[in-house]
Amino acid sequence: MPQQPSPRPELPPLRDSHSTLNQIKARIAAFNDARDWGQYHSPRNLAMATAVEAGELLALFLWSKDEGPQPPISSRQASVQEEAADVAICLLNFCQQSGIDLASAIEKKLARNAVSYPEDLVRGRMEKYNEYHHPGPGARKSPDTSASDPEVSSPE
Amino acid sequence: MPQQPSPRPELPPLRDSHSTLNQIKARIAAFNDARDWGQYHSPRNLAMATAVEAGELLALFLWSKDEGPQPPISSRQASVQEEAADVAICLLNFCQQSGIDLASAIEKKLARNAVSYPEDLVRGRMEKYNEYHHPGPGARKSPDTSASDPEVSSPE
Amino acid sequence: MPQQPSPRPELPPLRDSHSTLNQIKARIAAFNDARDWGQYHSPRNLAMATAVEAGELLALFLWSKDEGPQPPISSRQASVQEEAADVAICLLNFCQQSGIDLASAIEKKLARNAVSYPEDLVRGRMEKYNEYHHPGPGARKSPDTSASDPEVSSPE
Amino acid sequence: MPQQPSPRPELPPLRDSHSTLNQIKARIAAFNDARDWGQYHSPRNLAMATAVEAGELLALFLWSKDEGPQPPISSRQASVQEEAADVAICLLNFCQQSGIDLASAIEKKLARNAVSYPEDLVRGRMEKYNEYHHPGPGARKSPDTSASDPEVSSPE
Numbered sequence: 001m002p003q004q005p006s007p008r009p010e011l012p013p014l015r016d017s018h019s020t021l022n023q024i025k026a027r028i029a030a031f032n033d034a035r036d037w038g039q040y041h042s043p044r045n046l047a048m049a050t051a052v053e054a055g056e057l058l059a060l061f062l063w064s065k066d067e068g069p070q071p072p073i074s075s076r077q078a079s080v081q082e083e084a085a086d087v088a089i090c091l092l093n094f095c096q097q098s099g100i101d102l103a104s105a106i107e108k109k110l111a112r113n114a115v116s117y118p119e120d121l122v123r124g125r126m127e128k129y130n131e132y133h134h135p136g137p138g139a140r141k142s143p144d145t146s147a148s149d150p151e152v153s154s155p156e
Numbered sequence: 157m158p159q160q161p162s163p164r165p166e167l168p169p170l171r172d173s174h175s176t177l178n179q180i181k182a183r184i185a186a187f188n189d190a191r192d193w194g195q196y197h198s199p200r201n202l203a204m205a206t207a208v209e210a211g212e213l214l215a216l217f218l219w220s221k222d223e224g225p226q227p228p229i230s231s232r233q234a235s236v237q238e239e240a241a242d243v244a245i246c247l248l249n250f251c252q253q254s255g256i257d258l259a260s261a262i263e264k265k266l267a268r269n270a271v272s273y274p275e276d277l278v279r280g281r282m283e284k285y286n287e288y289h290h291p292g293p294g295a296r297k298s299p300d301t302s303a304s305d306p307e308v309s310s311p312e
Numbered sequence: 313m314p315q316q317p318s319p320r321p322e323l324p325p326l327r328d329s330h331s332t333l334n335q336i337k338a339r340i341a342a343f344n345d346a347r348d349w350g351q352y353h354s355p356r357n358l359a360m361a362t363a364v365e366a367g368e369l370l371a372l373f374l375w376s377k378d379e380g381p382q383p384p385i386s387s388r389q390a391s392v393q394e395e396a397a398d399v400a401i402c403l404l405n406f407c408q409q410s411g412i413d414l415a416s417a418i419e420k421k422l423a424r425n426a427v428s429y430p431e432d433l434v435r436g437r438m439e440k441y442n443e444y445h446h447p448g449p450g451a452r453k454s455p456d457t458s459a460s461d462p463e464v465s466s467p468e
Numbered sequence: 469m470p471q472q473p474s475p476r477p478e479l480p481p482l483r484d485s486h487s488t489l490n491q492i493k494a495r496i497a498a499f500n501d502a503r504d505w506g507q508y509h510s511p512r513n514l515a516m517a518t519a520v521e522a523g524e525l526l527a528l529f530l531w532s533k534d535e536g537p538q539p540p541i542s543s544r545q546a547s548v549q550e551e552a553a554d555v556a557i558c559l560l561n562f563c564q565q566s567g568i569d570l571a572s573a574i575e576k577k578l579a580r581n582a583v584s585y586p587e588d589l590v591r592g593r594m595e596k597y598n599e600y601h602h603p604g605p606g607a608r609k610s611p612d613t614s615a616s617d618p619e620v621s622s623p624e
Contacts, residue, residue, distance in 0.1 A: 014259035016181065016251075021172035024259055031266050035273060036280040037467035040531045043226040043236075044217040047210075048530055050243065051363055054203075054210035055523020057250075061200040062516055063311065063438040063508045066378040070199040073443060080199075081256055084247065085265035087206065088258055091243055094213075095172075100237055102244055103170035103180055109241035110187050117191060117623070124192040126375040126623050131385055155219065155349035155585070155594050193623035196375045204374055207519055211367020218360055219352045219594040222534040229599055273467070282467050282531040287541055311429075311438050311505035326571035328489035328563075336571055337484065343578050347585060348592040355538040355548075356529040359522075362555065366515075366522035369562075373512040375623065382511040392511075393568055396559065397577035399518065400570055403555055406525075407484075412549055414556055415482035415492055421553035422499050429503060436504040467531065 021103050025092050032093070046094035053090050057083035177259055181248050188249070202250035209246050213239035333415055337404050344405065358406035365402050369395035489571050493560050500561070514562035521558050525551035 014024055032038060060080050064072040071080055095102045116129040125132075170180055188194060216236050220228040227236055251258045272285040281288075326336055344350060372392050376384040383392055407414045428441040437444075482492055500506060528548050532540040539548055563570045584597040593600075 014263040016177035016257045016259045018176055019259040020174055020176055021180075024177075024262055025172065027263070027266060031269070032467065034275045035278055035467060037282075039280070040282055040467050042222070044220045045531060047214045047217045048360060048526060051207070051210040051214045051367070052523050052527045052530060054207040054243070055363070055520050055526075058203045058207045058516060058523075059520045061203045062520060063513060064200045066198065073439060075443070080254065081261045082265050082268070084251055084254070084256055084258060085261040087210070087243070087247055088262055089265065091240065091247070095240055098236065098240070100240055101172045102240060103172045103175040105237045105241040106180055106244055107170040107183070109238055109245065110183060112238070113187070119190045122191055122623070124195070126193075126196055127385060131387070155344065155347060155352050155590070188623065191623060196623050201375060204370060204516060207523070208367050208371045208374060211364050211370075211519070214360060214367075215364045218364060219357060229595060231599070278467070283541060287543070311434070311500065311503060311508050326575040328493065328569045328571045330488055331571040332486055332488055333484035333492075336489075336574055339575070339578060343581070346587045347590055349594075351592070352594055354534070356532050359526045359529045363519070363522040363526045366519040366555070370515045370519045373515045376512045378510070392566065393573045394577055394580070396563055396566070396568055396570060397573040399522070399555070399559055400574055401577065403552065403559070407552055410548065410552070412552055413484045414552060415484045415487040417549045417553040418492055418556055419482040419495070421550055421557065422495060424550070425499070431502045434503055436507070438505075438508055 021092065024088075025096050028089055028092055029096060041093060041097050043094060043098045046090055046097060050087060050090040050094055053083060053086040057087055177248065180244075181252050184245055184248055185252060197249060197253050199250060199254045202246055202253060206243060206246040206250055209239060209242040213243055333404065336400075337408050340401055340404055341408060353405060353409050355406060355410045358402055358409060362399060362402040362406055365395060365398040369399055489560065492556075493564050496557055496560055497564060509561060509565050511562060511566045514558055514565060518555060518558040518562055521551060521554040525555055 011027070014027065032041065057080070060071045060076045060083060064070045071077065092102065094100075095105075121132060122129075167183070170183065188197065213236070216227045216232045216239060220226045227233065248258065250256075251261075277288060278285075323339070326339065344353065369392070372383045372388045372395060374384075376382045383389065404414065406412075407417075433444060434441075479495070482495065500509065525548070528539045528544045528551060530540075532538045539545065560570065562568075563573075589600060590597075
């Protein structure tokens with residue numbers, strides 16, 4: 001009696017507790033390769049897709065209240081997980097196509113944020129780094145420059 | 157001779173090749189805890205922040221061309237890494253506050269996408285799953301329903 | 313004594329009380345024409361720019377509270393106006409390049425939304441139209457279809 | 469013989485050629501008032517909705533090519549109009565709740581952009597204003613400040 005061919009080897013489950021970003025990236029890459037989607041996956045297009053998915057995640061939280069359930073409709077919980085996954089899939093795909101080691105980039109950004117947001121200055125506060133009034137001569141020069149400098153993007 | 161106090165233990169570097177999502181999440185949580193930012197970190201607020209950061213990433217790719225460099229201005233490369241990190245930081249923070257195992261959610265979403273986008277049907281194509289014309293009786297019923305059903309969000 | 317040439321005729325002020333969308337569109341088009349920016353203004357690129365600007369507007373409201381001031385930092389008020397203008401500029405530019413009469417599209421969408429959100433059903437409620445449980449035989453068939461149908465976008 | 473009650477007066481059609489923003493705003497306000505949705509319409513919530521709708525508009529243009537049709541699937545054209553309308557509805561609603569005269573804000577922003585993007589400097593170019601290398605003493609001081617100053621938003 002002939003055995004059924006097993007077309008794909010069993011893959012280990014992905015879990016936050018033991019999966020590395022490289023392992024997750026590889027799973028996403030295999031999915032795309034099987035569909036020949038690499039032709040669409042320029043960094044710009046994947047940045048677009050990431051923004052689209054982040055908007056879909058945000059949509060699930062529209063009109064919620066500070067003190068109420070989030071998402072505000074409990075039956076959306078499964079969709080929340082799916083949209084969070086979509087954002088991650090697009091972002092990891094983006095990083096792969098752009099040659100970015102995401103874990104390393106996160107580490108660098110946290111280090112940079114630690115300078116922009118010194119613990120003692122910002123504890124419990126939510127202003128942007130350029131909205132704090134730094135006292136004394138050690139302060140960042142012209143901290144409000146970029147606050148009054150709108151982030152316009154030409155050519156709009 | 158007294159030793160200098162070492163205020164923080166040396167942390168192992170974060171890298172895609174060996175860092176798990178739990179390790180990265182822990183690093184982000186420590187950063188936030190030190191600033192008492194948990195009070196701002198509701199799921200809705202973190203979904204907002206994720207969308208904001210995804211928009212900042214996208215901004216770096218505005219006006220680029222299919223065949224040209226992406227990002228279109230090479231000096232933006234460092235900002236690309238930072239914005240990608242910002243999206244990831246907000247998303248991982250969101251997952252932590254929402255109790256989502258992101259790696260597991262990615263695995264489930266890839267499995268679901270594999271059904272929505274069968275390899276033989278979609279190879280090399282870019283339509284959404286509900287824009288394919290499924291032939292025959294095995295087809296998804298009313299595949300165009302949601303295409304003609306705008307994703308409006310009340311109360312707008 | 314020669315008079316200084318007046319390089320541009322005085323333009324009438326733009327105001328919500330009397331400016332039509334065509335008048336505003338014309339002002340934006342003149343700005344772009346003077347900079348030869350039409351080459352960048354494909355519908356896709358302008359949709360990208362609109363999303364980017366909407367993200368910048370949203371950024372000003374991050375971490376605000378339901379009952380607190382919005383934006384949460386009062387000095388951001390001027391930036392709010394600028395970012396709202398940026399969204400509008402990109403969207404009107406998009407409509408012009410896409411041949412969309414925006415006022416007419418708004419009218420049609422409100423009519424459509426009036427069907428999706430009947431006053432008596434939705435008064436004071438915030439669910440999406442497909443999350444209401446329509447009673448009886450006149451109900452929309454399978455109202456939950458698209459709720460359980462994630463808006464995935466291939467090829468992600 | 470009793471006359472049928474005419475529940476609503478006939479409203480004049482909205483068109484870009486003759487509708488003012490105040491007329492469009494009034495139509496949107498009437499729609500919302502009839503549903504008692506004002507309770508959800510804080511500026512933050514409407515900024516969220518604007519970003520969500522801008523993402524839905526962008527989704528229709530995913531994976532399109534510079535030289536190909538935009539949107540890439542022609543049957544999406546009706547959805548493009550609807551999503552453009554949704555962005556406008558949310559933005560106008562936002563402006564009404566925030567006390568912003570949008571036409572006036574657009575006029576001011578174009579004037580400001582005219583300074584940031586002088587015609588002779590930027591003609592046919594797509595860099596952001598802070599990426600131009602201004603020659604000579606008349607140049608903006610420290611034009612690259614905000615380019616190297618990432619737009620981080622605390623508390624992320």
